[in-house]
Amino acid sequence: MDLLEPFSTRVDLREGLLGNGVHRLSRRISDMRGMFQDEQAWAEIAAQGDPLVYEVFVAPAPESEGHLCHGVTVLHPGRVGDEYFMTKGHYHQKSGTAEVYYGLRGNGLMMLQTRWGIWRTVDIAPGTVVYVPPHWGHRSINTADEPLVLLFAYPGDAGHDYGTIESSGFARLIVARNGRPTLVENPSYTAEDPG
Amino acid sequence: MDLLEPFSTRVDLREGLLGNGVHRLSRRISDMRGMFQDEQAWAEIAAQGDPLVYEVFVAPAPESEGHLCHGVTVLHPGRVGDEYFMTKGHYHQKSGTAEVYYGLRGNGLMMLQTRWGIWRTVDIAPGTVVYVPPHWGHRSINTADEPLVLLFAYPGDAGHDYGTIESSGFARLIVARNGRPTLVENPSYTAEDPG
Numbered sequence: 001m002d003l004l005e006p007f008s009t010r011v012d013l014r015e016g017l018l019g020n021g022v023h024r025l026s027r028r029i030s031d032m033r034g035m036f037q038d039e040q041a042w043a044e045i046a047a048q049g050d051p052l053v054y055e056v057f058v059a060p061a062p063e064s065e066g067h068l069c070h071g072v073t074v075l076h077p078g079r080v081g082d083e084y085f086m087t088k089g090h091y092h093q094k095s096g097t098a099e100v101y102y103g104l105r106g107n108g109l110m111m112l113q114t115r116w117g118i119w120r121t122v123d124i125a126p127g128t129v130v131y132v133p134p135h136w137g138h139r140s141i142n143t144a145d146e147p148l149v150l151l152f153a154y155p156g157d158a159g160h161d162y163g164t165i166e167s168s169g170f171a172r173l174i175v176a177r178n179g180r181p182t183l184v185e186n187p188s189y190t191a192e193d194p195g
Numbered sequence: 196m197d198l199l200e201p202f203s204t205r206v207d208l209r210e211g212l213l214g215n216g217v218h219r220l221s222r223r224i225s226d227m228r229g230m231f232q233d234e235q236a237w238a239e240i241a242a243q244g245d246p247l248v249y250e251v252f253v254a255p256a257p258e259s260e261g262h263l264c265h266g267v268t269v270l271h272p273g274r275v276g277d278e279y280f281m282t283k284g285h286y287h288q289k290s291g292t293a294e295v296y297y298g299l300r301g302n303g304l305m306m307l308q309t310r311w312g313i314w315r316t317v318d319i320a321p322g323t324v325v326y327v328p329p330h331w332g333h334r335s336i337n338t339a340d341e342p343l344v345l346l347f348a349y350p351g352d353a354g355h356d357y358g359t360i361e362s363s364g365f366a367r368l369i370v371a372r373n374g375r376p377t378l379v380e381n382p383s384y385t386a387e388d389p390g
Contacts, residue, residue, distance in 0.1 A: 003313075003328070004328035006315050006317055006325070007326050008317050008324060008325045009326075010322050010323055011323070011324060058327055061326055065291075066291040066292045067329065068295050068326070068348065068349070068350070069291050070326070097261045098261060098351075100265050110201070112201045117296070118198075122201055122203050123203070127207070127252060129203060129206060129346070131203065131204075131254055131317075132201060132263070134261045135198060151297060153295045153323070154262070155350060191360070
């Protein structure tokens, strides 16, 4: 029996996850080609400073069955055209696995979608616990002027499928209209054929 | 395929989990017979007011594979003799499953133990993320003067084994010595035979 030592990490609302926390990835505007609707605005921002969109910090839990991968996402404020900064979004490779998010700082929402185009949104504020049930792809969106900081946990064997959303997008976009977050149809979206 | 609707709950540092949150259980002193070392002090407190020791609030996630059970524990401050208020503690029935705790309010520690008597402690404060790896029994202990409030998440099919700790206890107790939390040997503890 493989016995892993217990450990702790420490959330920091600016720095992510301290202590045993590890910086897993940074995504800049240039890393998100094709994910925002306004391609000209995207190209200009990528050329002029290429700001960070989000960072992910993880605790050193194994990515295997029975374990719980967990960490912190720091999603910076900003827009590309009228579309708010967001994460790439993903399904789990092992589709029947859930994820829990906890709002630590900022305001935004979680966009959720099935492979057949059913979609939902859930508002996130400090203290909100969002349950992403199995089979729902999901993306975080920062609709405020400060970082959206989220704690997350998912089964160690869940895995990530980023490709589906990179190629098909979400059915709805979250854009600023009269300064307020508003849902609009995504003209580029194509649902998978339920077969 | 069973498709569950996404949902959210809301942490409240006094009330537990609001919105879709459900009050799962309350444990009073009288519910914890035999778990504190000082049986006379226990009997007096049980007879005089029988205060709440802890409450558990859960979100309505299914208790089955792929899901993540999650919720909030509110562990009240207090002592029985010189031993701090604590949860009963449990192993997972499906032993190879982990749990994540997040410190929301208060100060205390997590006591962890294997079935063969290896034990560890991890300090908890607001912002601390504790990883309980597979195979570790665990109990929360409130060493401060306000509630210790923790968010938790574990695999839906983990299950709870309270009996092992009810019968054998933990190898160490956390008691007040000169007003400070101190580890002492538990004279009643008996490890399982590793076979």
